[in-house]
Amino acid sequence: MTSQRLLRFAVLAGTACAAMALAMPAASAVDLAPGVWCDGAECVNDNDEAYVVYGTLTCVVMHTEPWTDMTKPAPLPTQSIEYQRWSIVLAPHGTGTARTSGCFGGVDIDWDISGAYPQSRPPTGSAG
Template identity: 60%
Template sequence: MTPNAGAVDLAPGVRCDGAHCFNDNDEAYVVHGTVACAVLTTPAWTDMTLPPPPPIQTVEHQPWAIVIDAHSDRHIVAGCAGGADMGANLSGAYPQSRPPTGSAGG
């Protein structure tokens, strides 16, 4: 997995350079994003007189999150729960003690 190429500041004191993230804060932070996964799905097969339809490749965007302890760094490995990893993106970071509420700007 290679999240966003280049260095990215996700929160004050939290930055990632490719798949390597650094936390310079006094508390743990959760870094999160999504990974695109190529998944094969089988269409419904209702007419048994015909051969089964071939699988169809679809793309699913699955969330991932990893905790980076205070004053430490960590290599991010986000994978797919089924399917082939097509690349991941970083979405942000928040203090582990204060998870986002789901409201705008969280």
């Protein structure tokens, strides 16, 4: 019975890895702000000030309940989808790679670049 659970977990993990590879965005230039663009994960800042490029990772996170009753089979892990934000700072007239780290506690299956703003003027969050 234990080997079936391990096999099921391995299949779930393999599926998540395959989905991550298929979900990688195709390389195409995206203009984020005047003088700031990304081609795939490689970003360029042609401005005289630093810019923050930001986005979201979509993660599959496995959760395992504590196994306290040894007379019963171990609980199967469950998975959930979580969204984690990321950002990088591009130096003036600099370049950088977006999405520098993976999901915390999971496997990333998708990611996006949402936008960019000057580091000296962070967004206020107001819809204006």
